[in-house]
Amino acid sequence: MSGTRIHPTAIIEAGAEIGDGAQIGPFCIVGPQVRLGPNAILRSHVVLQGHTTIGEGVRIFPFAAIGNDPQHLKYQGEETRLVIGRNCLIREHVTMNPGTVQGRAETTVGDNCSFFTGAHVAHDCHLGSNVTLINNVMLAGHCTVGDFATIAGGSGIHQFTRIGHHAYIGGLAAVEGDVIPFGMVLGNRAYLSGLNVIGMKRAGFNREAIRNVRKAYRMLFSDDSTFRENIEEVETEFPSDPLVQDLLGFIRAGGDRAICFPRSVRPG
CATH class of the missing domain: 2.160.10.10 (Hexapeptide repeat proteins)
Known part of the structure; x- marks a missing residue:
């Protein structure tokens, strides 16, 4: 040796x-x-x-x-x-x-x-x-945790939860739902508070890629339609964007836990 x-x-x-x-x-x-x-x-x-x-x-x-x-x-x-x-x-x-x-x-x-x-x-x-x-x-x-995800101090993640790549979990969060790729969640019980844009910039994603993911996020969690309808609308809007398609793939794959939603949006 x-x-x-x-x-x-x-x-x-x-x-x-x-x-x-x-x-x-x-x-x-x-x-x-x-x-x-x-x-x-x-x-x-x-x-x-x-x-x-x-x-x-x-x-x-x-x-x-x-x-x-x-x-x-x-x-x-x-x-x-x-x-x-x-x-x-x-x-x-x-x-x-x-x-x-x-x-x-x-x-x-x-x-x-x-x-x-x-x-x-x-x-x-x-x-x-x-x-x-x-x-x-x-x-x-x-639990499954994707590449480049960060989970801040004192957080608890429920069994069978999926954390998407480049996601950020805020300190002391109690996470009981799946967190989408690039998602940022906070609180007890945790809610989706936006996107980990800082993490995306640090990872080297360009402005267009970040802009597309942000637009897709707003469309997905719009209260104007059901979540299923929003998914179809995002699919139509970004048929060839690899990051958006990856996000949609995570949602469609499903798991044992429901997706973590923003506080102001009802799953449906």
Whole structure:
């Protein structure tokens, strides 16, 4: 293991795979089914358990508990997995659980994600790349979070909820409905408050793309017609716009939760 450094107080159980250049600090525990990628860093007091794969360059801070049994009352020790992508940042006291056989049997996290102090990723969640969970975010089981989504501190996300890509969840929000791509939600219970235009600009979307999504948003949530009629009108208005079509695809795909609507608009 070229360049690998393991502190003498760390416990690496037989069967664990440690990538080249990994650094494992004091009092860390790495379980027998763990695969730790090259150049990953465990600062100290990190616990990795279960069938857990950690990607290259991941940095994990003290007292994070990754891969322990899912918090699911029907879990009976089945072999399920947690897979974390490359270059993720996992700060203090973060918890992540593997999947369950009642779900997809796997929890997955993409590349370049950031998880700040006390954030929780529950069983069977699927997170894209470049996702950010700020302090004490509670992500319940079976949630899906799209690329570049940001969930601000103290927010709670109901199980089976879908968060679209480039969405923004405001601090302390209680989210119990699906959040459209580029959507911004606030409050308890959370409501759709507009679009994450700042996030779109930071992601490099041009003015025309943002303008089209904003117009589509106003049309979708107009009270002049039913939501179904509004969807058809947006489809007609933007038949070839990739971002608008992606937004419509998210809505049409549906899920276990209803779409999160603005306060002033009734679903219908």
